[in-house]
Amino acid sequence: MAHIIRSKLMLLSLKYANRVASRMFVPLKYQRLCFHTSRILDVKGKELLMPSLSPTMETGTIVKWFKKEGDSINPGDAIADIQTDKAIVTMEFDDEGVLAKIIVPEGTKDVKVGTLIALTVEADEDWKTVEMPDRPVETPPAAAAAAAPSETSPAVTKVEAPPPGQQYIPMPALSPTMTTGTIVKWLKQEGDEIQPGDALADIQTDKAIMTFELEEEGVLAKILVPEGSEVQIGQLIAVTVEKGMDWKQAVIPTSTKPDAAVAPSSTQPTAPIDARPSSSGQVYGLAVRRLLEEYGLNSDSIKGTGRTNRLLKSDVLAYIQAHNVNKVAPKSASAPAKTDKAPSPSPTKTPVPPGQPALYKDIEVSNIRAIIAKRLCESKRTIPHSYAVIDITIDKLIELRKNLKTDDINVSINDFVIKAVAHALLECPDINALYENGQVVRVPKVDVCVAVAIPAGLIAPIIFDTATKSLADISKNIRELAEKAKNGQLKPYEFQGGTFSISNLGMFGIKEFSAIINPPQTAILAVGSGREELDSSLAKVTKMTVKLSYDRRAIDEDQAANFLAIVRAMLEDPAFLIAGKTQASRYKRDAY
The missing domain is CATH 4.10.320.10 (E3-binding domain)
Structure with a gap:
């Protein structure tokens, strides 16, 4: 019995000792004096992940860190600026603590949502001894490439550089969209000398049959790809050697695949830059x-x-x-006649010096533009777009706007359009709907998005409860949102969502255009510029064309026509828009 009691006491003491050890606290001053590897003395950091700052955000770019390692953070403090697929959004911290470790540096692109970007600790903990997480930290593509530029996949077989005096010729890209090419005919045979500008082969691209010329002299030593073969861009197709070398002793590469191709030297063969x-x-x-x-x-x-x-x-x-033709003497440039005024050089007549590339500038596509392009492609590919166009006479609208301007009330035609659309959406709830998960969702509120052009691309801030606001409120609201959009100060809730969109290019003189639906919305209105025409009585009137792009899965043709008819009735007799009536009392269905 005594032996059993002693055993139980021993187990209890060991269990209590383990529990105490796991909660042991060592003051900071003693931690810094110790050299240790035990996690009892390390600080467990809180993980800060890349947030999802928009419904369609998949990756983000760390534009700037506002806090440095060791800085204190209070609730509501700005941590970093992150570029999403919509805009640059400021990420705020909802707790207090200390920024212990920045894992993703500034400028890192394509950081996936959920990736660990930083670690924080409590205010009374030693941030210098923060413990890295057990799980592997996902490295963004850009950071991984910068960290290990020399790493190569073991599956790729790399060939050594060609010996001195020898050059490997890869399949060139003779068109921007070319991915493979077919050797139609070799114009040189093995052992033939090559002069600068000589045609080496005829290659069939995805566009046409083009002649591949070399800009360096040499001897064609080996043809690696026979006529009629289709090869990928970058795959080795021939070997050349310098003049005077024994071309029969040229080293033949063991692999000709694109991954094995070595970057050519400065004497890289190029496609013909001019063909007349x-x-x-x-x-x-x-x-x-x-x-x-x-x-x-x-x-x-x-x-x-x-x-x-x-x-x-x-x-x-x-x-x-x-x-037996001889060379002609080069024409000497005649001295220009003296004139009182020296002619200014014309940039179109200034030739590019021989041997130098034409002047151009590569502009990197921003993350916002790339995502916009991706979303537009998805919208056109997945949504069955239908279109309805209508002309609106806006003479009364222009006159009313001038009268308001004399009373120091500055509103634009676009403000009238937004107000008319909001009221039309109240009368046509089928248009004020979303298409989600294979079903149509009617939205009771009217939140109109207005497209605004910014340097980084296009964004559509939202005017909430548009139908309840006056013309002056709408005008003020849209000016504020446009200013914030251009300065990159929009909050996520100010551009995420909305039930209907308007895109107006009338101020740029665009008469008519087709806008692309912004999912999950089901419609967008494209507004053109006003133009003068003659009506049936030969009277001069001002017309404006609007085109509705709508999702045919959610909206029928008669619903789209009814919506446009209401919008036209409101804009052709806009007096009631000032009074803020919600019903188009003057709309007569029989008239249209």
Whole structure:
């Protein structure tokens, strides 16, 4: 019995000791004096994940961190600016603590929602000893590429660089959309010498059959791809060596796949940058044009032997040899006549220096623009768009707007359109609906989105409860939202949601256009500019065209027509819009 009691006491003491050890607290001053690896002394950090700041957000970009490691954080403090698929949104912290570790640095792009971006600790904990989480931290693509630029996949077989004096020729991209090409005909054989500008092969792209020219001299040592073969862009197709070398001893690469292709040197072969047709329809490149100019020849007098009626360099050389043609002396530039006023140089007539690329600038597509393009493609691909167009006479609207302006009430035509649309949505609840999960959802509130152009793309802030607001309130509201949108200060709730959208390009002189539906909304109204026309009595009137794009799954043709008829009735007799009536009392269905 005594032995059993001692055993139970031993178990209880061990259990109590483990519990105490797991809750042991060591003061900060003693923690810093210790060299340890025990997690008893490490601080367990709170994970800060990439938030979902919009319903359609999948990735985000850390634009700027407002806090540094070791900074205190109070509830409501701004932590960072994050660029979503809609706008740049400020992420706020709802608790107090200390920012212990920034895991994703500024400028990192395409950070997936839910990725660990930072760690925080309590205010009284040592942030320097924060413990990294046990789970693997997902590294964003940009950060991973920067951290390990030399890492390669073990499945990819890389070939060594070609020996000195030797060059590997990959399949070139002869059109922007080309992914593969077919070798139609080799214009050089193994052992043939190549001069700058010589045509190497005819290649069939996704557009046409084009001649591939080399801009470096050498000898064609080995053809790796036979005629008629279809190969991917970047796959090795030939090997060249320098003149004077034994081309039969050229080193042949063991792999010709695109992943194995080594980046070419500065003497990389390029596609022809210029191909001009002659009056007889023959096409020739830069090398042929230089040769024709040097010998003063006309391309129409030489018959081309290349495919697709192409004049080759060998054709010109054969003609020169057969007719014993000599080079012509270059024309000396005559001195310009003196004038009182020096002519200004024309940028269109200034030639690009030979050997230098044309001037251009690469503009990186922002995350917002990329997501907008993706959403628009999804909308056009998944939503059956139908369209209805109507003309509205706006002479009374213009006159009423002028009268209001004399009373210092500045409202735009767009404000009248927004007000009329809001009231029309009350009378046509079928239009004020969303399409979600395969069903139509009617929304009792009318929240109209108005498209606003910003430098980063396009955004549609929301005017909430639009039907209950006056023209002056709508005008003020839209100006404030547009200003905030251009400055990147919109809150997520100010542009996420809405029941209907309006896109107005009338101020840019656009007469008519088709807008793309913003899902899950089921309709969007495109508003054009006003224009003067003659009516049936030859009186001058001002017309404005509006086009409704609607989801045919949720809206029928007669519902769309009814909605547009109400909008037209309100805008053609807009007096009641000032009074704020919610019913189009002057709308006469029989008239339309």
